[in-house]
Amino acid sequence: MIKKINTYSEAELIALLIKGDRDAYECIYNDYWSRLYAFVYNRLKTKEAAEEIIQEVFFSLWTRRAELSLTHSLSAYLFTAVKYQVFNYIKADKVRKTYASQISQFKMTDNSNQEHIELSDLANAVEKEVARLPEKCQQVFRMSRNEHRSIHDIAETLNISHKTVENHLTKALRQLRLAFSEYFWFF
Secondary structure, three states: OOHHHHOOOHHHHHHHHHHOOOHHHHHHHHHHHHHHHHHHHHHOHHHHHHHHHHHHHHHHHHHHHOOOOOOHHHHHHHHHHHHHHHHHHHHHHHHHHHHHHHHHHHHHOOHHHHHHHHHHHHHHHHHHHHHOOOHHHHHHHHHHHHOOOOOOHHHHHHHOHHHHHHHHHHHHHHHHHHHHHHHHOOO
16 A cells, blocks of 8 residues: 555645545655654754654644644645754753752752751642642642653653643642742742
8 A cells, every 4th residue: 555655646645644544644754754853863962852753743743634734845844843843842951951950059059957947848838839739730740840751751641632731730830839929039
């Protein structure tokens, strides 16, 4: 069937994909995977991130195939999708590094009993506030912040959508911001 699929035009392949044709999807995957991988790898220089981003784009292509409407070529669509995934990865990586840096600074400046007690009190207060969140929201927040897991990994583990994970994290952070707004205003 793949040989027959290879003779179709891009428009015909897309039409077959929208109908759920796995051979058309596989043909598109095989045609674009290496080019997309090279594009991502040249920007991020990490094999694992490049593979994860490409898999995410192709997974999204398959799951959203029924609502697919292309204004340009399939190539433009896929490269644009990959570009946005790279931007999101870079932004998330920057946040993770900033967070890790701040945590390490807390550990480096913790040179007195008073600071240790205050940090412990703050951690307990944060944990109490997190415990007030809905159960699934707590679970997502803890997996993200305590286990340092990616949104994609959390979504896969909990079998929920990427967007649902983002919504839970947004809700948790908003709740914490509100609860500790006076504390941070003081500083």
